[in-house]
Amino acid sequence: xxxxxxxxxxAFAAVASEYGAKEFDAALERFLALVKKNGDWSxxxxxxxxxxxxxxxxKGKKLLIVESARELTAEHKESITKAFDAGQYDFAYRIDPxxxxxxxLTQGGVEQMDASLQTIVQTIFNRS
Numbered sequence: 394x395x396x397x398x399x400x401x402x403x404a405f406a407a408v409a410s411e412y413g414a415k416e417f418d419a420a421l422e423r424f425l426a427l428v429k430k431n432g433d434w435s436x437x438x439x440x441x442x443x444x445x446x447x448x449x450x451x452k453g454k455k456l457l458i459v460e461s462a463r464e465l466t467a468e469h470k471e472s473i474t475k476a477f478d479a480g481q482y483d484f485a486y487r488i489d490p491x492x493x494x495x496x497x498l499t500q501g502g503v504e505q506m507d508a509s510l511q512t513i514v515q516t517i518f519n520r521s
Contacts, residue, residue: 395433402443406451449483457482458499462492462509 405424412420428434449456459465459473465486473496474484482500489497494510 396431398436398439398443399447401428401433401440402445402447405444406447409448410451454481454483455500456485457505458485458487460487460489460492460497460499460509462488462490462494464488465496 408420408424409417428437428440433440446456457477459470461469465473470484470486492509492511493514495508495513496506497504497509497512498506
């Protein structure tokens with residue numbers, strides 16, 4: 394039987410909140426076995442994303458994706474964390490060489506700020 398990723402996420406978050414660190418590993422193994430048994434293993438990335446989103450929502454946090462062309466230094470990451478309320482956000486840092494330089498911030502699947510060199514160059518060429 395196939396369930397929606399959202400349903401898995403809600404079930405996982407409910408179960409995860411009930412277990413301590415010792416019992417959590419066993420509960421996670423049972424959860425993954427259930428996903429396999431239900432024939433949804435091929436959708437595991439979508440299911441994992443839904444689980445993460447649901448756990449984050451229950452904690453009252455949002456995900457801020459920070460993309461850059463190269464690995465950011467600790468100082469850059471710290472300045473981003475200070476610029477945003479770290480208590481409200483979980484930060485995911487990703488490398489996307491196509492950005493050439495700069496950063497792109499995305500929250501809630503919606504691009505919030507694009508200060509990448511790629512966008513600047515595209516803007517210049519689109520005006521010509």
